[in-house]
Amino acid sequence: MAPGLEEQQNHQGGHQNLQQSLAIYKASIFRHQEIGHKSLLQSDALYQYILETSVYPGEPEPMKELRELTANHPWNIMTTSADEGQFLSMLLKLINAKNTMEIGVYTGYSLLATALALPDDGKILAMDINRENYELGLPVIEKAGVAHKIDFREGPALPVLDQLIQDGKYHGTFDFIFVDADKDNYLNYHKRTIELVKVGGLIGYDNTLWNGSVAAPPDAPLRKYVRFYLDYVLEFNKAIAADPRVEICQLPVGDGITLCRRIS
Ligand code: SAM
Numbered sequence: 642m643a644p645g646l647e648e649q650q651n652h653q654g655g656h657q658n659l660q661q662s663l664a665i666y667k668a669s670i671f672r673h674q675e676i677g678h679k680s681l682l683q684s685d686a687l688y689q690y691i692l693e694t695s696v697y698p699g700e701p702e703p704m705k706e707l708r709e710l711t712a713n714h715p716w717n718i719m720t721t722s723a724d725e726g727q728f729l730s731m732l733l734k735l736i737n738a739k740n741t742m743e744i745g746v747y748t749g750y751s752l753l754a755t756a757l758a759l760p761d762d763g764k765i766l767a768m769d770i771n772r773e774n775y776e777l778g779l780p781v782i783e784k785a786g787v788a789h790k791i792d793f794r795e796g797p798a799l800p801v802l803d804q805l806i807q808d809g810k811y812h813g814t815f816d817f818i819f820v821d822a823d824k825d826n827y828l829n830y831h832k833r834t835i836e837l838v839k840v841g842g843l844i845g846y847d848n849t850l851w852n853g854s855v856a857a858p859p860d861a862p863l864r865k866y867v868r869f870y871l872d873y874v875l876e877f878n879k880a881i882a883a884d885p886r887v888e889i890c891q892l893p894v895g896d897g898i899t900l901c902r903r904i905s
C-alpha cells in the first residue's frame with residue numbers, strides 16, 4: 642500500500658465513524674424530544690455513559706440479577722433505575738438509616754438496594770398491593786441474605802399508615818421513607834409520612850419530574866398514563882415546596898426524586 646494511503650483510509654474510516662456517531666447522537670437527542678422517555682438526561686448516550694462508567698461496575702451482584710430478571714417483566718418501566726438504586730444506597734448509608742419504609746415495591750429493586758444498605762438489624766416496612774411481583778424478586782433478596790430486614794405487607798398503603806399513626810408508638814420513628822406508588826395519593830401519603838418520619842429524617846418522593854412532563858408545553862404529546870397523573874404530580878410539587886415542616890431538594894436522578902427533610 643502506498644505510503645499515506647493506509648493513513649488516509651484510516652482517516653476516512655475515522656471520518657465515517659465520526660459521522661455515524663454524530664447520527665446516533667442526533668437520533669438519541671431527537672428521541673428525547675418525545676415527552677415520556679425514561680431518562681431526563683440530554684441524550685441516551687450520556688445516560689448510557691453514566692451507567693457503564695459509574696453504576697454497573699459497582700452494582701452488587703444480587704441487584705444486577707434482580708435488574709436483569711425485572712427487565713423481562715412486562716411492566717419493567719416501573720422499576721427503579723440502576724443509577725437511582727446506587728443513589729439510594731449511598732444516601733441510606735450517609736444518614737445511617739436503620740428503620741425505613743417503602744411504599745411501592747414492584748419486583749423489589751429499590752427494596753433490595755435499601756436492604757443491602759441497612760445494617761444487619763435494620764428494618765424495612767414494605768407495602769404493595771401486588772404480592773406476585775414482590776415474590777418474583779424475593780428469591781434474589783433471600784439469596785442476598787437480607788430478607789430478614791423486610792416486613793412486607795400486601796395491600797393498599799394508606800390503611801397501614803393510618804394504623805401506625807393510631808397505634809401512637811410509631812410517631813417520629815422512621816429514618817427514611819421511600820414513596821414510589823400511586824402518584825394520585827402522594828399528598829395523602831405525605832399527610833401521614835410527615836408524622837411517622839423522625840425530625841431530621843428523610844422522605845423521598847419518586848417520579849416527581851414525571852418523565853419531564855411537569856415542564857412540557859400544554860400541547861406536548863404525552864403518553865396516556867403520563868397525562869393521567871400529571872396534574873397530581875404538579876399539585877404535589879407545589880404543595881411540598883410550600884410545606885414549612887420540611888426542607889426539600891429536587892434531584893433529577895431517575896425520573897426525579899424529591900427529598901424532604903423533616904425540620905419540625
Ligand atoms: N420501587 C419499585 C422498584 O424499585 O421497582 C417500583 C414501584 S412501582 C413504580 C409502583 C408500585 O406501587 C407498583 O408495584 C404498584 O403495585 C404499587 N401500588 C400502587 N398503588 C398502591 C397502593 N395504593 N398501595 C401500595 N402500593 C401501591
Ligand code: CA
Nearest residue numbers: 721821847848
Ligand atoms: Ca419510581
